[in-house]
Amino acid sequence: MKILVADDDRLSRRLLEHTLSQWGHEVVACGDGEEAWLTCRQGTARLVISDWQMPGMDGLELTRRLRALGGTYTYVILLTGEEGREEFLTAMEAGIDDYLTKPVDLDELRARLAVGKRVLDLQEELRCALAVSEKLATTDALTGLLNRRTILERGDEAFAQALRQGYPLSVIMADIDYFKQVNDRHGHLVGDRVLAAVAGALHGGLRRYDCLGRYGGEEFLAILPGCAAVEVAAVAERMRAAVAGREVEVDGGSIRVTTSLGAVASGPDDLPHIINLIQLADDALYRAKAAGRNRVECHGAYPPSQTVNVEP
């Protein structure tokens, strides 16, 4: 475990440093509170053993700052002299987890470190579990893309930010052509594989900072921050071509599917809400379907869509 030791007394510092290293810990020793604070802010020590009384920033102030910093929890053990009850309560209030009276009894130190490690390990476990459930709650299990709720949330945030900072934002809606026929002809398992393959292809056509989510059954929604009207058609076309060029393996061969896409870019003072943009993209998508599928339609007076021959 990485442990930070803060003590202005050289002897005490050296003793802790040596002993903790002997026990297999990685130790960073600091001679005062200020130095300890700067080191802590770099955020690698999981546990801090700090003397109470140090010139400049004392152990309590260090603890208060650590608590105010938030983020990953740092376990704090305070080294105390023969302070009384009042002082002890103040220290607990400042946010210490445990304390040891000086001179430090090394057996006791070892025992208390074990307690600290237990708490920190528990925290780590919870953090991992939380990260997994966050991932599960935001992801569409079949395609690995963001789910509908999350892509809408991201869209909302991106829209607000674009509005605030005065840059454009584009939205692309994509829908797989004749998907029902794929399901009817090859079964749902193949249909699922087609969905996943299309998701991958669409994602590959986007820029790194764009978001893609599964909006409905075979419908996908992309949010493109900073993408203006002149660029969005090209991105959508790239996505279309990526899907059309992709073969999906099925038993005894492979199939290809196509997508129709509707794209829209927001001007600086256009629309009140992301939902309005999504609606316009959906309208454009509808026109792409009506005009024969496997094509891109853009909303408004922006560059006319590419005309592409449709496979029957």
Next chain:
Amino acid sequence: MAPLDTGRLAEIAGGDAGFARELVDLFMEDAAAHLATLTAAIGDGQAERVREVAHTLKGSASNVGAEPMRGLAYALEQQGRAGELRESAPLLVALHEELERVRAVAEESGR
């Protein structure tokens, strides 16, 4: 009471004689510096500074098991806290003497 509890020292050094020696050397070096600071602070009547340095010295002494020095430093710390330094000079002399005793024990056990 022994100037230096070599049993306690060996224990905190984890039975590592070299490290025990390093700790005592550190202690003696720091203690000498603390005593010089205390002499000046007592001379200038800086009670708060006396309290602070005596507190540190007390901590170091208890760490290595120099119990008589710990007791003297504690008494000096109390005087500093009370802002009452008139009786501090004799304590300072006693601390110097005790430090020499610690040195003697350390050198004897070091051979």
